[in-house]
Amino acid sequence: MTGHLAGLLRLLLTVAFVCKLENIECNGESGSPVCTFPTRPVSAGEVLTQRSDAPNTAEAVRLYRDHADGYDASARRTMWIRERTIAKLDLRRGDRVLDVACGTGLSFSLLREAVGPEGEVVGIEVSPEMINLARQRVTEAGWQNVTLLESSIESADIPEPLDAVLFQFTHDVMRSPAALKRIFAAAGPNARIAFAGMKYAPWWMAFVNVIVRAQARPYMTTFEGLDKPWDLALPYLRGFERRSVLFGTGYIGWGRVHKA
Numbered sequence: 001m002t003g004h005l006a007g008l009l010r011l012l013l014t015v016a017f018v019c020k021l022e023n024i025e026c027n028g029e030s031g032s033p034v035c036t037f038p039t040r041p042v043s044a045g046e047v048l049t050q051r052s053d054a055p056n057t058a059e060a061v062r063l064y065r066d067h068a069d070g071y072d073a074s075a076r077r078t079m080w081i082r083e084r085t086i087a088k089l090d091l092r093r094g095d096r097v098l099d100v101a102c103g104t105g106l107s108f109s110l111l112r113e114a115v116g117p118e119g120e121v122v123g124i125e126v127s128p129e130m131i132n133l134a135r136q137r138v139t140e141a142g143w144q145n146v147t148l149l150e151s152s153i154e155s156a157d158i159p160e161p162l163d164a165v166l167f168q169f170t171h172d173v174m175r176s177p178a179a180l181k182r183i184f185a186a187a188g189p190n191a192r193i194a195f196a197g198m199k200y201a202p203w204w205m206a207f208v209n210v211i212v213r214a215q216a217r218p219y220m221t222t223f224e225g226l227d228k229p230w231d232l233a234l235p236y237l238r239g240f241e242r243r244s245v246l247f248g249t250g251y252i253g254w255g256r257v258h259k260a
Helices: 004-027 057-069 069-087 106-116 128-141 177-186 203-219 231-236
Strands: 096-100 120-125 146-150 163-169 188-198 236-245 250-257
Touching: 057 069, 057 128, 057 203, 069 106, 069 128, 069 163, 069 188, 069 250, 096 106, 096 177, 106 120, 106 128, 120 128, 128 146, 163 177, 177 188, 177 231, 188 203, 188 231, 231 236
Parallel strands: 096 120, 096 163, 120 146, 163 188
Antiparallel strands: 188 250, 236 250
8 A cells, every 4th residue: 555655756747847848848928948959051962861661642641631621629628839930930911921731721810920922831732632721711811922832842843932831740850951951941041930749748647648649640640759859850949949848848949940
């Protein structure tokens, strides 16, 4: 019995600690420092090595065929993360912003509000079912400054230059060196970048990662890099900062493009 009580106490202390960590890292009003990471610029023509456990585009299309109709309902549960991530882009009127793997266009209204009618929102999506819903959203709203591209990121003809790029729960893209090279080639000097997504919990909460994988499985084709999903993007960035969300199982990151 004593052992069970001790185990329960450790669990409660862990939860309390993580809740405290969540408040410190996620609430802007706390004024606490955030995590910063060293970066290494990418030289011209360099492509970081693609791993054997790379994302699978065909499998992603299949997955989102099944999830398209219910995607908005499920994604609205984390709308507060989307709002905070977009805020990190510090968008200005007239900006051109890329919504990477834009899905059904759930971010479009927030992005358009920030860039104004003189700005442009570019959405790229590989899933036919998802981008059809995005087209429907754009048509029904009568938006004239939203450009939609049905394509993989790796082969997309991305308008240039980009003033800002949003990666909203786009793990497969974050783990594709070729996709990242294409995006950052289109980004203008000093473009603002913001990321959000799932990640593995800290080591002391490893048991939670069973749940993380179960939650992530319908939306990503690889778990490679889920401990640090942002690391392949770091060489393209300067001043990258990150905050944990969702009790350490999610993150919001932001920085600016570094071009030699």
